[in-house]
Amino acid sequence: MSKPGKFSFGVFVFVTLFLHIPLAILVISSFNSSKSMRWEGFSLKWYHELFYNSGPLWHSFWNSIIVAISSSVVATVIGTLGAIGLCWYSFRMKKAIQTLTFFPVILPEIIIGVSILIFFNKIGLSLSLFTIFLAHVTFNIPFVLMTVMARLEEFDFSIVEAAYDLGATEIDMLLRVILPISMPGIIAGLLLAITLSLEDFVITFFVAGPGSSTLPLHIFSMIRFGVSPTINALSVVIIVGTALLALSSKNLYSSLLKR
Amino acid sequence: MRKNYGPIYVGPVAFWLCAFLSVPLLITLSYSFLAKGLYGGVEPHFSLAAYRSLFNTAVLKVLLNTIIIAVLSTALMVGLALPTAYYIARSSQKNLLLMLIIIPFWTNFLIRIYAWITILGSNGLLNSFLMGVGLTDGPIQFLYNRGAIILVIVYTTIPFAIFPLYSTIEKFDFSLIEAAMDLGASKTKALWKIMIPNIRSGITTAVLFTFIPTFGNFAVPKLVGGTSSWMLGNLIERELNITRNWPLASSMSVVLTFVTMLAVLFFMRSQNKKEL
Amino acid sequence: MRQTGAAFHQQRVDSVKSSQVTVENVSKSFGDFSALKNASLTIAKGGFYSMLGPSGCGKTTLLRIIGGFETPTEGDVCFDGVSILPLPPNKRQVNTIFQNYALFPHLTVFENVAFPLRLKKIAAAEIKRAVQENLELVRMETESKKYPSQLSGGQKQRVAIARALINQPRVLLLDEPLSALDAKLRQHMLLELDAIHDKVGITFIYVTHDQAEALSVSDQVCVLNKGEIQQIGSPAEIYESPANEFVARFIGETNYIHGTIAAVTDNEHALFDSPDYGNFTIYLDKKVQQGSKVALTVRPEKIRVAPEKPDNLPPDVNVLHGVVEDMIYTGFQTKYFIRVSKDKEPLIVFRQHVQYFMDEKPISWKDKVCLWWNTKDSFMVEVSK
Ligand SMILES: Nc1ncnc2c1ncn2[C@@H]1O[C@H](COP(=O)(O)OP(=O)(O)OP(=O)(O)O)[C@@H](O)[C@H]1O
Numbered sequence A: 001m002s003k004p005g006k007f008s009f010g011v012f013v014f015v016t017l018f019l020h021i022p023l024a025i026l027v028i029s030s031f032n033s034s035k036s037m038r039w040e041g042f043s044l045k046w047y048h049e050l051f052y053n054s055g056p057l058w059h060s061f062w063n064s065i066i067v068a069i070s071s072s073v074v075a076t077v078i079g080t081l082g083a084i085g086l087c088w089y090s091f092r093m094k095k096a097i098q099t100l101t102f103f104p105v106i107l108p109e110i111i112i113g114v115s116i117l118i119f120f121n122k123i124g125l126s127l128s129l130f131t132i133f134l135a136h137v138t139f140n141i142p143f144v145l146m147t148v149m150a151r152l153e154e155f156d157f158s159i160v161e162a163a164y165d166l167g168a169t170e171i172d173m174l175l176r177v178i179l180p181i182s183m184p185g186i187i188a189g190l191l192l193a194i195t196l197s198l199e200d201f202v203i204t205f206f207v208a209g210p211g212s213s214t215l216p217l218h219i220f221s222m223i224r225f226g227v228s229p230t231i232n233a234l235s236v237v238i239i240v241g242t243a244l245l246a247l248s249s250k251n252l253y254s255s256l257l258k259r
Numbered sequence B: 001m002r003k004n005y006g007p008i009y010v011g012p013v014a015f016w017l018c019a020f021l022s023v024p025l026l027i028t029l030s031y032s033f034l035a036k037g038l039y040g041g042v043e044p045h046f047s048l049a050a051y052r053s054l055f056n057t058a059v060l061k062v063l064l065n066t067i068i069i070a071v072l073s074t075a076l077m078v079g080l081a082l083p084t085a086y087y088i089a090r091s092s093q094k095n096l097l098l099m100l101i102i103i104p105f106w107t108n109f110l111i112r113i114y115a116w117i118t119i120l121g122s123n124g125l126l127n128s129f130l131m132g133v134g135l136t137d138g139p140i141q142f143l144y145n146r147g148a149i150i151l152v153i154v155y156t157t158i159p160f161a162i163f164p165l166y167s168t169i170e171k172f173d174f175s176l177i178e179a180a181m182d183l184g185a186s187k188t189k190a191l192w193k194i195m196i197p198n199i200r201s202g203i204t205t206a207v208l209f210t211f212i213p214t215f216g217n218f219a220v221p222k223l224v225g226g227t228s229s230w231m232l233g234n235l236i237e238r239e240l241n242i243t244r245n246w247p248l249a250s251s252m253s254v255v256l257t258f259v260t261m262l263a264v265l266f267f268m269r270s271q272n273k274k275e276l
Numbered sequence C: 001m002r003q004t005g006a007a008f009h010q011q012r013v014d015s016v017k018s019s020q021v022t023v024e025n026v027s028k029s030f031g032d033f034s035a036l037k038n039a040s041l042t043i044a045k046g047g048f049y050s051m052l053g054p055s056g057c058g059k060t061t062l063l064r065i066i067g068g069f070e071t072p073t074e075g076d077v078c079f080d081g082v083s084i085l086p087l088p089p090n091k092r093q094v095n096t097i098f099q100n101y102a103l104f105p106h107l108t109v110f111e112n113v114a115f116p117l118r119l120k121k122i123a124a125a126e127i128k129r130a131v132q133e134n135l136e137l138v139r140m141e142t143e144s145k146k147y148p149s150q151l152s153g154g155q156k157q158r159v160a161i162a163r164a165l166i167n168q169p170r171v172l173l174l175d176e177p178l179s180a181l182d183a184k185l186r187q188h189m190l191l192e193l194d195a196i197h198d199k200v201g202i203t204f205i206y207v208t209h210d211q212a213e214a215l216s217v218s219d220q221v222c223v224l225n226k227g228e229i230q231q232i233g234s235p236a237e238i239y240e241s242p243a244n245e246f247v248a249r250f251i252g253e254t255n256y257i258h259g260t261i262a263a264v265t266d267n268e269h270a271l272f273d274s275p276d277y278g279n280f281t282i283y284l285d286k287k288v289q290q291g292s293k294v295a296l297t298v299r300p301e302k303i304r305v306a307p308e309k310p311d312n313l314p315p316d317v318n319v320l321h322g323v324v325e326d327m328i329y330t331g332f333q334t335k336y337f338i339r340v341s342k343d344k345e346p347l348i349v350f351r352q353h354v355q356y357f358m359d360e361k362p363i364s365w366k367d368k369v370c371l372w373w374n375t376k377d378s379f380m381v382e383v384s385k
């Protein structure tokens, strides 16, 4: 087998360094005692600042958690049911609904943000955490749906027919066959939805009201305000947190798939 | 015969997406054809003023800038991603190398933008370094221009080009390259003539997945762009939140949606052609 | 262990509840495409009935109609004379063995078999007993804790059978149950299926496109093509006297000879005149009139071949002469293509190898040979005036 050449190796190294170096710089400067980028000695003061002196940041963090959990649970329920219907049944308008589910994935986020803001304004719903929740459920549904559908497609419809043949009612079948076999997909979809919700800035930017800031919105206003080493410390916490979460969910997922 | 439960399962999705996606999009479309209200909002009579305003030189300049940024960034991303994905797919440590690409991607999007601000800002690392070695006296402004936008877009979006390319290259049968070399082609020529045509679907996916978010980008130009390097997304936000010309914001959203749809249709057509 | 199995079997036979299945003028269309055309058949109580036909001929469709997964466009399906069409599949007392087994991947072997009983909220001890008995029936009692992914193809098959039988259906539907197994295992499982059928005594409806499977275990075979029933009969009838050219060609290999009836000599024989093969006597398996155009079929293994015409041939044989055009050696026999007529396909003849015995002389390529067969071994498949 021929090996990849020097050129592709060079580009790979360049891209990898390009992706890692800025984050490495963030990590290092979070331990810098100086406010500037000049190294003036090791210090944990920005972490202290982050954990003890950043009330609004933590407030927005909890907002993010509330929105992420509520919106992803709702999106997971709706998306899972939808995946079952779209994967294993045929009915009128199926194609249209399938096409509709692609929209939130392909449309630029700003379009969803703008149109849903105009919609809330039109129906007179004032902006709050609730409007953020509604918007997040909307963009999360397709991702859950696709993840669960990918799982369901590994199975043949005949297991549903077999369950029915053996005397199961629709509810029996849902609870005893479909949900157990699609559980890894459902969990993966839920985790994906939580991540996307925690991460979302653009759509939230449009539908957030006064006092309903989420963590990304808070970070945004901090960045606009100017470079602050507290953000460096926060970045490190986020990097470590996401890595831990990703690794543990990966383990959880593969242990679910073991069967 | 058993009852068809399909509509019951799909009902909630259909309802939710109609209520919070289709209806908002249709309202936005209809707003683009109305006159603007005095203090934001719309007046309920038909008007093409919003579409006429699209042809202002200021708007056209922003549109042109958006196109330039989207095309250059997409080209850069796909150009860098192709050799990178090729290297990963051909390596014996695929999963490890893939993880190297994925890990930075896990970091919050805004923080990845922020990382570049700490490097390129006027008090940033690069200026500290340049002034430290005495190359310049005062700080140089690296941010707030088109170049900075392209750099940061490439930084935040390139994994979307690497992943689809990786998965098609990984499936490609490399014995074909050996066969071509056996028949006298050089390795470069063999890769170019045999592999590239066979991974076309990966390339179009990579182009689509990078072009659409770049064209509709809003956060990156907002944070690292200047007024002279505005993109369409910034203009939409200004018309919506500051100038409060909602019909214009709507008509620009319609244009953006239209461009996206065009890109998707183009993509689907090229995918279908491949299957023939 | 076997004691319980035997006792269970005894109980099963005493209470044999199997049904006679009648399919009356059933048609099924998918849009413009008609997958089944006016099919009627009767399946005896406790029989082993096969439906045989090429891919896409409508076998699965008919089975799914009986099982309740499709509704016929027209016609009726009755169990013991009572229409079952209004009933959903789970009320029909029919169970199905699916082509890919359709075992639940998240349940153990035991739980797969117990599934129908759990739905009925039967007491745990009772479930345990019933599952145990059914697993013994298919000899899988030792594997009850495994998951389907840990089983071989043949084992999955057995679990699927045990699961389908636990509700004590009156009719068992099997859709190409052996197609996913390799050839050796297939034969073995077929015998096992036959044994299970004998033990449980319910009606089996078995769908396959493999003629050997259908012929070897069935009481009755129904041959389908393009949604239409071609012939219904015992395996021997189907093989020995195919009703038409399709059946003859689909089941095994055969030779065709077209010609006219020159004269009906007596009640049982006629003089047959073929423009390509000459005149010879045929046995009348059905009534024909002088002058009818008919097609004869002769199976390759019924034709004997030798370098020269033997002296002591009985009178009721037909003799032809030809040249060996090709031969294919397949181990247990050789297949000869013998050209008799310039314009027609060569005749196919099978010959088994006993050439070291005194009466067999080797035959090779381009040899002139003599062929003969008993008049009773050819059959008329088509007659037109
Ligand atoms: N749901 C359906 N919609 C449209 N056409 C169908 C449907 N189900 C079956 N058919 C068509 O009906 C015909 C008969 O199908 P069926 O599955 O009964 O064939 P089969 O004899 O079981 O073939 P095989 O041996 O390949 O399983 C086929 O041409 C098939 O394409």
Ligand SMILES: [Mg+2]
Residues within 6 Å of the ligand: C059, C060, C061, C175
């Ligand atoms: Mg079939």
